[in-house]
Amino acid sequence: MPRRPADLISSWLRGVTTWLGREPGVWLVIAGAFGSALVAGTLPELLKLVPGGNITLAVIAILGLLILAIAWTALNVRTRFGVVIFLSATPDDLAQNLRMQGFVDRHRDKHLKLFYVNGNYLAPKADRNARITVAQRVMQERLSEESAWQVGSIDFYLRCDFPSAYQLARVTLGRGDDNAMPFGGLGRIRIHQFDHGSTTLEDDVIELTHHRWVLQPATSPAPQGVRVTGHQSIRQPEPELQNRCAIVVNLFGDPASIAKARRAANAGDPSTGYAVEDRDRCGGEILIEASLHTDSTVSHQAIVAAVVNEWKKFVESRDDASRAQGRLFIHGPVAIVFALGALLPNSVELVPYDPR
Numbered sequence: 001m002p003r004r005p006a007d008l009i010s011s012w013l014r015g016v017t018t019w020l021g022r023e024p025g026v027w028l029v030i031a032g033a034f035g036s037a038l039v040a041g042t043l044p045e046l047l048k049l050v051p052g053g054n055i056t057l058a059v060i061a062i063l064g065l066l067i068l069a070i071a072w073t074a075l076n077v078r079t080r081f082g083v084v085i086f087l088s089a090t091p092d093d094l095a096q097n098l099r100m101q102g103f104v105d106r107h108r109d110k111h112l113k114l115f116y117v118n119g120n121y122l123a124p125k126a127d128r129n130a131r132i133t134v135a136q137r138v139m140q141e142r143l144s145e146e147s148a149w150q151v152g153s154i155d156f157y158l159r160c161d162f163p164s165a166y167q168l169a170r171v172t173l174g175r176g177d178d179n180a181m182p183f184g185g186l187g188r189i190r191i192h193q194f195d196h197g198s199t200t201l202e203d204d205v206i207e208l209t210h211h212r213w214v215l216q217p218a219t220s221p222a223p224q225g226v227r228v229t230g231h232q233s234i235r236q237p238e239p240e241l242q243n244r245c246a247i248v249v250n251l252f253g254d255p256a257s258i259a260k261a262r263r264a265a266n267a268g269d270p271s272t273g274y275a276v277e278d279r280d281r282c283g284g285e286i287l288i289e290a291s292l293h294t295d296s297t298v299s300h301q302a303i304v305a306a307v308v309n310e311w312k313k314f315v316e317s318r319d320d321a322s323r324a325q326g327r328l329f330i331h332g333p334v335a336i337v338f339a340l341g342a343l344l345p346n347s348v349e350l351v352p353y354d355p356r
Helices: 005-022 025-040 044-048 053-077 094-110 128-145 162-172 255-267 300-317 334-343
Strands: 081-087 113-118 153-160 188-192 206-211 214-217 227-233 244-250 284-289 325-330 348-350
Touching: 081 094, 081 128, 081 162, 094 113, 094 153, 113 128, 128 162, 153 162, 153 334, 162 334, 162 348, 188 334, 206 300, 206 334, 214 300, 214 334, 227 300, 244 255, 244 300, 255 284, 255 325, 284 300, 300 334, 325 334
Parallel strands: 081 113, 081 153, 153 188, 244 284, 244 325, 325 348
Antiparallel strands: 188 206, 206 214, 227 284
């Protein structure tokens, strides 16, 4: 039975109302168009009905300019794209997935577009590398559809295990992958950290930028609260280990963690919790220490900058820089791991840690 015109109109209005509710930026566009119309005088017939002559018209013009300025400013505040990524070590983590979806719903109005990519849902039976690849390709397609490369910056919100975060940064930000996304045109990349397993964001945000198409920390703040022990030999290294350096990052003031990392790097001992092989043994180390839990002056940005700078010094100290290799021993936070995956070269590999 054909639908009545009244039903069709009602259905259309409900659809438009739902769409406008999901896209609050449309209201700003409408307000801006109305302001432009007032300023340009495209409502002449309406303005003729307003008493008061030129003074009233001037007031209306000023009002139109204000509406236009407010709408333009509000739209430009939301020029960043956002990507929420969920890649857990256990793909069947349904409760965490629901919390992440709630986070996306609450933060849509902060971005021009906010995407949610759940690699666990896209490839539930696949291994970690396959889930990372699928998540990266889906993210690339979504952002390409929206011409996100023309936007000044992009925000990453990560709920990932550490190996997934490190590898995802590599394939996402162009670490030798021909299919990686062209982030070189972006002004800023912002990496956000969730607070202790919740969907509450920490205030500490890591910012990366491109300088002549080379990705680097946006700022290198003074390493206040960050203790750096530059490259030193663990022992008299075997010849093949002289160019391989352990980067030990201990951010929670735990001496036992340093001892475990050193034993893993020195002897290749998997009983430390690190998934080390003989190829991960190192002849030297760089030690970066901080106490994120007790020292509020330590910034994630400073830690990332310190690791990158110390690695550059190690490479420059080699007779043959092309032979320099690194092994990264770190327990998080995930935002720092992701940033280091983006900034460190492919010759630096993350050594996964599982205390179980």
